[in-house]
Amino acid sequence: MPDRQAPSVTVRFVPILGGVELEFSSPHTTARPTFNLSDTSRITLTRKILRDGLRDLKSLVVKHFDGARVCNEGLPEIAALMGTTGRLMISTLCSQNPRLLNQLQDFWRRATRWDTPGHPIPVVEYVGQPEHVIPIEHMPFFDLSRCGRSTTDPDMFVEQCRAFVGFSCVVRRKLLLDSPIPQRDELRPSAQGRLQMRFLRHSKLKGADAEYSWLTSDGRDRVDVLGPFPAEGENAADIAAQIFDPRWLPDGARRSEPEQIQHFSCHCDTNTKDPLDYELQLRGEGADVRLRVGDLKDHFTRLAGDGRTDMAMPLIVLNACGTSAADPESATSFPRIFLENENRAVIGTEVAMPDRMAAAFSKKFYELLLLKGEPLGIAAHEARAHLLTEFRNPLGLAYSVYGNTELRIVNGVV
Incomplete structure (x- = not known):
């Protein structure tokens, strides 16, 4: 198993009297930009800007999608929205001072080889409390001035998108929970040589059918799929x-x-003020299951009373609508409950993904993870890049990874 890649940039929230400090550090530069957030509501406001920006971005992408990829004439409007949203997030969270912003951009450029092909993809590591998680992927730290410039050239659009951290780096989130997330890196196949997977879906989603079809055809030599679930008669307690x-x-x-x-290939409803009422919506033959955050907390606590064998808990893939978005003040509701269940990593989306795009991301992600043996962080990063380069679709940034980005199949290359 390769050594764990050290981060090129660490983003950390440090508690101080009266608030927190946002600190950027790197082994590649002595600069250490630090911003005092005496009012942590700036974090919530930053996430609100992202939520609204992603909603508008999705509308633009769908408007200009021609059935295969985003049309060239839609790129200027999409680029402008991405640039404006990203810069507004940075100035809201960090500073509006021009000198400090220029120093921050210089730090990111010195800390990583973000624009040098052929080198390992830089890792950016967030360390902090769940309530302080910031959407680093969506911030154009590498080029504040040129990202978002008007262009109908798809190659230039793709190049501009590399200013965003999520298109140039792997983001690793280390949430400071009550108990640490297990760091066992191996996704271990069974004695038959195939990885065991549980597939939970909403049967009305065409994307769910496409994902299941790929996993049981192209992926069948590498993965053994149990399901789909829910099965007839199953309820929330059964799924939990x-x-x-x-x-x-x-x-x-x-x-x-x-x-x-x-x-999980399903619907997700976060249109409620109470995060305990956020729910995953599953459907199968003779079963319609609404799995609320509150249900999961209740059932996990009940089941813990009977004990659980010490085991490496699975990677959770939530290819569902809005699984990481929700209220800006409770943005980690679903990822957090799985990480507290000791699942080693979680992938969720920051906005309701169109069905076809979700399936395209999933297929590429599993090609990289299952067939090529790439680690989780690289597989997610390259699947984002695939949507961008093949479809001119920047919505891959909406996929966020929590937990261990080094997870990979043992002897994963076929």
Whole structure:
């Protein structure tokens, strides 16, 4: 197993009297930009800017999508919105002082080889409390002035998008939870040589059908898919039990080894003020399951009373609508509950992804993770880049990774 890649940039919130400091550091430069956030509501406001910006960006992408890719004539409007949203987030969170902003841009350029092909993709590591998570991927730290300039040239549009951290770096989030997330890096195939996966879906989504079809055809030599779930008659308690114990089998038996991935292709409803009421909406033959955050917390606590064998918990892939968005003050509701369940990593989306685009991201992501043996962080990063270069679609930035980005299949290259 390769050594864990050291971060080129670490973003850290440091508690101070009366608030927190946002600190940027790197082993590649002595500069250490630091910003005093005496009022942490600036974090919430930054996330609100992102939420509104992504909603408008999705509308523009859908408006200019021609069935295969974004039309060239739509690129100027899309680029302008991305640049404005990203810069507004930075000035809201950090500073509006021109000198300090120029120093911050200079720091990011010195800290990484962001524009040098052939070198390892830089890692940016966030360390802090869940309530302080900032959407680093969406911030154009590398080029504040030129990102968002009007262009109908797709190559120039793609190059401008590299100013955003998520298109040039792998972002690794280390949330400071009550117990640390296990750092076992191996996604371990079964004795038959295939990775065990549980597939949970909403049967009305065409994208869910496309994902399941790929996993059970192109991916069948690398993954053994259990499901789809929910099965007939299953309810929220049944699904929670499957998530809590990844050895679960429908007949009440248990696998000898836990599954390594739990994939959700479903709807998500976050249109409520109470984060406990955010819900994943699953549907199968004869089963309609609404899985609320509050339900998961209740069932996980109940099941913990019976104990659980020490095991490496699966990667959670939430390819659903708005799984990381929601209220800016509770943006990590779904990722956090899975990480507190000791799942080693979670992927979620910051905005409701159109069905076809979600399926395109998923296919490329699993090609890289399952067939090429890339680590989780690289697979997510390159799947974003695939949507951008092949479809001129920047919505891949909406996929956020929490937890261990070094997860990869043992002997993963076929």
